[in-house]
Amino acid sequence: MTAGNTEMTVVEDTRDDIQVLRGIAVLLVVLFHFQVPFFGNGFIGVDVFFVISGYLMAKLYEGRTPLEFYRRRADRLFGGYILTVATTLAVGFLIAVPVDFAQLFEQVVAAVFALSNVQYWGQNSYFDKTAFNPLLHLWSLGLEIQFYFLVPFLYPLLRRRPILFAAAFALSLAACIVVQYVSPKTAFFLLPFRIWEFLIGAGIAWYVRVPDVRALRGESLKLGLAVALLLLPLAVTLRPEAAGSILHGHPSIFALAMTALTGAILAFGFPRILSEGWAAIGLRWLGDRSYAIYLAHFPVIVLINYVPFGGTRFHFDGPLTLALGLAVMTALALLTHHLADGAWRPAFRRTTVKMGLLAACLTVAVVLHAQSWAAYPPEMRNVLSAWTDRDAYRCGKVFRILNPTGRLCPLDSGPDERRILLLGNSHADSIKRVFAEAARAAGYAVYFAVPNDPLMPGGWTAERTAALAADHRFEAVVLHYSDVYADTRIAREILGFALAMIDSGVQAILIGPVPTYGAQVPKAMFENLRAPAFPLATTLTAHRVRTAAYLEFARAVEAAGIATFDPAPELCPDGGACRYADSEFRPFYFDDAHLTLTGAAVLRPLFDRVIAQLR
Numbered sequence: 001m002t003a004g005n006t007e008m009t010v011v012e013d014t015r016d017d018i019q020v021l022r023g024i025a026v027l028l029v030v031l032f033h034f035q036v037p038f039f040g041n042g043f044i045g046v047d048v049f050f051v052i053s054g055y056l057m058a059k060l061y062e063g064r065t066p067l068e069f070y071r072r073r074a075d076r077l078f079g080g081y082i083l084t085v086a087t088t089l090a091v092g093f094l095i096a097v098p099v100d101f102a103q104l105f106e107q108v109v110a111a112v113f114a115l116s117n118v119q120y121w122g123q124n125s126y127f128d129k130t131a132f133n134p135l136l137h138l139w140s141l142g143l144e145i146q147f148y149f150l151v152p153f154l155y156p157l158l159r160r161r162p163i164l165f166a167a168a169f170a171l172s173l174a175a176c177i178v179v180q181y182v183s184p185k186t187a188f189f190l191l192p193f194r195i196w197e198f199l200i201g202a203g204i205a206w207y208v209r210v211p212d213v214r215a216l217r218g219e220s221l222k223l224g225l226a227v228a229l230l231l232l233p234l235a236v237t238l239r240p241e242a243a244g245s246i247l248h249g250h251p252s253i254f255a256l257a258m259t260a261l262t263g264a265i266l267a268f269g270f271p272r273i274l275s276e277g278w279a280a281i282g283l284r285w286l287g288d289r290s291y292a293i294y295l296a297h298f299p300v301i302v303l304i305n306y307v308p309f310g311g312t313r314f315h316f317d318g319p320l321t322l323a324l325g326l327a328v329m330t331a332l333a334l335l336t337h338h339l340a341d342g343a344w345r346p347a348f349r350r351t352t353v354k355m356g357l358l359a360a361c362l363t364v365a366v367v368l369h370a371q372s373w374a375a376y377p378p379e380m381r382n383v384l385s386a387w388t389d390r391d392a393y394r395c396g397k398v399f400r401i402l403n404p405t406g407r408l409c410p411l412d413s414g415p416d417e418r419r420i421l422l423l424g425n426s427h428a429d430s431i432k433r434v435f436a437e438a439a440r441a442a443g444y445a446v447y448f449a450v451p452n453d454p455l456m457p458g459g460w461t462a463e464r465t466a467a468l469a470a471d472h473r474f475e476a477v478v479l480h481y482s483d484v485y486a487d488t489r490i491a492r493e494i495l496g497f498a499l500a501m502i503d504s505g506v507q508a509i510l511i512g513p514v515p516t517y518g519a520q521v522p523k524a525m526f527e528n529l530r531a532p533a534f535p536l537a538t539t540l541t542a543h544r545v546r547t548a549a550y551l552e553f554a555r556a557v558e559a560a561g562i563a564t565f566d567p568a569p570e571l572c573p574d575g576g577a578c579r580y581a582d583s584e585f586r587p588f589y590f591d592d593a594h595l596t597l598t599g600a601a602v603l604r605p606l607f608d609r610v611i612a613q614l615r
Contacts, residue, residue, distance in 0.1 A: 017270040018052060019287030020280055021262065025049050026290035027283075028233060030297050033137075034325075035314050041233040046140050047197055047255050051262040053144060054201025057151050066152035073148045074354055077291075079340030081141060082357050084295040085111050087332075088134050088303070089365055097308045097526070098372040099384040100132040105369040107135040112362045116142035121189035122397040129312040130591070136312065137298035139189060146191050147198055158199075159206060165199065172196035173256065179404070180249045183450070186404055187251060194251065200263040208267045223271040229261045239458075292337035293329075300329040309387070309523035309591075379585040380529050386522035386587040389596035391433040395450050407468060411436040411446045418444045420614075421469055423454055423497075424480040426594060427513065431480060431607075434600040438607035444614070447472060455493040456484070462496035469501065476507040476614050482593060483513040486549035495553075498562050509610055510557055510564045512550055514603075515543040515571055515578045516593040525580075525587060536580060540572035565610055570603050 025045035032042025061069050085108055092104040110119035116138040123131055158165040173196040180187035187193040232254075239248045246252050274280055286293065304325045305313035316322040373381055395409035403409070408421070411432060420439055422432055429452070436446040453459030460468070469477060479498065484490045498508040515538050517524075524536040544551065554564045571588065572578035579602075581587045588599030595603075 016280070016284055017265065017275050018056075020270055020274055020283040021048060021052060021265060021287070022290040023283030023286035024229070025052070026286055026293050029294065030329075033298055033301055033314060034316075034322075038234060041236070041238050044233050044238075044250075044255065044258050047251060047259050048262045049140070050144075050194060050197040051201040051259045051266070053147070054198030055205045055263075055266050056201070057148070057198070058155060058202040058205035061151055061155055069152060070148070073145075077141070077145070078354050078357075080292055080295050080336045081111075081138075082361060083336055083340060084299065085135065085138075086361050086364075088299040089361070089368065091299075091303050092134060093368045093372060095303065095306055096132065096372075097384055098376065098381070099387040099522075100306075100308065101372045102369060102388065103132045104134060105365050107133065107138070108365040109362065110142070111135055111138050112358050112365075114142050114145040117146075117189045117191075118142065118397075121185055122400070123393065129314070131311055132302075132306075133312045134299045134302040134306075136302075137294065143189070143191050143194060147195070150191075150195075154195075155202065158202070162207065165203060165206075169196050169199045169203070172199070177246060177252050180252050181246070182405060182407075183400075184249055186400070187249075190404075197251070197255070197259050200259050201266065204263045204266045219271050222265075222268050223273070225261055225264050225268060226270055226274055229258070229265060232258055232261065289333060289337045292340065293333040296332040296336055297329045300325055300332060304328065308526065309520050380526065382585045383522050383525045383529065383581075383587060386590045386596050389586070389598055390430065390590055390594075391597065394429055394452065395448060400450070407450055408447045408472065409450060411448055412440075419472060419474045420444050420446045421472070421474045421477040422446050422448050422480070423465070423477055424449075425452055425454075425456060425482060425484070427482045428480040430590075430595045431511075431600045431603060433597060434604055435478070435607050435610075438604060438611050441608075442611045442614075444475075444611065447474070455479075455497055456490055462493045462500060465497050466500040466504070469506065470504060474506055476509060477501050478509045478511060478610060480511040481513065483516075483547050483550055485547075485553040491549075491553050495557060495560075498557060499560060502561055507614060508562045509613060510554065510562055511606075511610065512554060512564060512566045512568065513547055514567050514593070514595060515540075516546070517580065517589065518592065520591050521580045521587045521589040522591075525585065529585075538578045540568055540575050540578060543568050543572065543578065563613055565606055567603050567606055570606050571599075 025048035028039065028042040028045030028048075030042075031039040032045070036042075060072065064072070089104065089108050092101055096104060107116065107119065110116045116135065117140070119142075120133070120136060120139045123133075154168075158168060172192060172194075176187050176193040176196060179193055236247065236254055238250045238254060247254060269275065270280075274283070301314055302312055304321065305316060307313065316325060373384075376384065395406070399406065399409045411422075422428055422435055428448075432446070432448050439446045449460075451459055454465055455462060477498070479494060481490075481494070485494075494510075498510070501508045517536060517538055519534070519536060521536065524534040527534045528536070554566075558564055568578075569575070580589060582598065586598045587596055588602060590596050
């Protein structure tokens with residue numbers, strides 16, 4: 001995001017309140033990522049930046065050609081951006097195990113092409129911490145850069161056409177709210193559903209004139225707007241990763257309120273207490289350096305808290321580590337600000353220099369990615385490969401791009417005349433490829449749910465899922481969940497859906513939960529290969545005890561005519577100890593509970609029996 005100083009026009013020279021706004025916005029984001037209490041909605045600061053950016057681009061594009069505009073944007077953003085990417089790449093290579101560095105490598109490639117938001121959109125969500133994402137914050141930079149490419153085409157079209165402007169704003173906002181209800185991460189990450197936030201700023205720049213609102217620029221009004229802006233992030237608990245709530249989802253009604261307040265402050269200004277008082281000095285200082293602070297803070301948090309296979313960790317282990325994180329963040333932010341906005345900035349003005357540095361960063365990333373695996377013996381490389389030994393998440397990026405509102409996707413399976421619906425949470429996702437292979441061998445096509453929470457709280461209800469299944473004329477539905485059956489709400493929804501299928505003549509089959517472990521299997525295997533000290537074991541008996549709620553549920557559904565299949569004997573042969581890897585140290589799990597493709601292949605005989613049940 002353009003969180004720092006942009007080139008100053010005459011208009012901007014008098015706008016210290018913009019720097020105050022930037023200071024507030026970056027403070028919200030940093031406090032959120034440092035997990036400071038009461039700032040759980042701090043990510044809303046990004047929305048403030050989008051409005052400011054829309055306003056400034058409307059000013060900065062006036063009187064310039066597209067090439068001049070692009071060059072100025074590149075001059076402004078490039079230094080700090082490439083410095084952040086290169087530094088994170090270097091530190092990640094030094095401290096991360098290959099499987100985590102491989103994830104960083106993908107992020108560097110996406111960042112070089114300004115597609116970070118699209119790359120992270122392909123993951124679970126911004127708020128999912130299972131993946132190692134030290135460059136996650138660049139999603140907003142990717143979105144901003146994509147917006148900059150549109151400015152020379154979009155702004156002239158809307159500049160003197162208020163009706164067309166209002167239509168574009170309304171269309172983007174309506175699409176955002178609708179898509180947030182269906183696919184929160186799509187509304188969160190992709191530009192079409194965020195343009196309305198930029199347009200709020202542009203609308204203020206184009207259509208609101210200071211003389212027209214001078215009579216309303218009283219201190220009480222400005223103070224009220226400022227207080228509302230500061231208190232609004234504390235007012236509602238947002239759940240951006242959950243669909244189905246216009247109020248609690250994000251971006252939605254809450255984001256509209258925050259961005260409208262930002263636009264009003266751009267129009268009316270801050271009260272003197274915030275624009276001239278002692279608080280303004282600190283906030284303007286933060287605003288002047290907000291781009292550098294934003295760039296530096298997130299990689300520092302994630303890299304200082306790094307543990308192998310630990311994902312994206314924000315939690316600091318004690319006050320000393322927290323103090324170290326703050327110190328390193330501050331030092332890097334100041335260095336980035338000095339180099340990117342000062343000493344080095346003239347060196348980045350030549351296009352050949354920019355392109356050369358981007359190409360060099362990409363080349364170094366490729367070399368380091370290959371090198372990161374070279375120092376490990378084959379069995380350890382097999383262990384480290386567990387994270388990538390899995391299918392594309394849910395329905396995959398290509399399907400989501402081509403079918404942004406699709407609810408079910410066909411897997412790579414047989415003829416479409418005979419259809420099976422595979423339904424479940426992330427555990428169904430981990431088996432879907434091998435299950436589809438078994439189905440294809442028997443002449444069935446398998447469809448899979450796009451969201452991760454069908455029949456679970458916040459997800460599809462039994463009624464909605466049954467209606468969706470009826471529209472696609474499935475011969476059977478196969479359900480596979482983790483051990484969620486102690487939650488009576490989930491058990492009731494699963495049972496209700498299965499009974500609705502039976503009533504409509506569709507066969508329903510339930511696959512039970514797989515054995516799980518109290519620790520991440522690849523991490524434990526990795527540590528044990530270096531120095532055996534990490535116990536990792538479970539038994540069929542222990543699994544039966546842990547899944548007592550499922551066993552009771554299975555007895556109930558069998559009485560209702562629903563077939564059940566238990567995967568545990570496949571992973572726990574002879575009724576004894578359960579297996580978590582094969583003889584070549586390829587893990588059956590990529591964490592503590594989800595099967596790798598290698599692990600799912602162990603269940604292929606079970607899937608063949610499930611398919612045979614349909615004949």
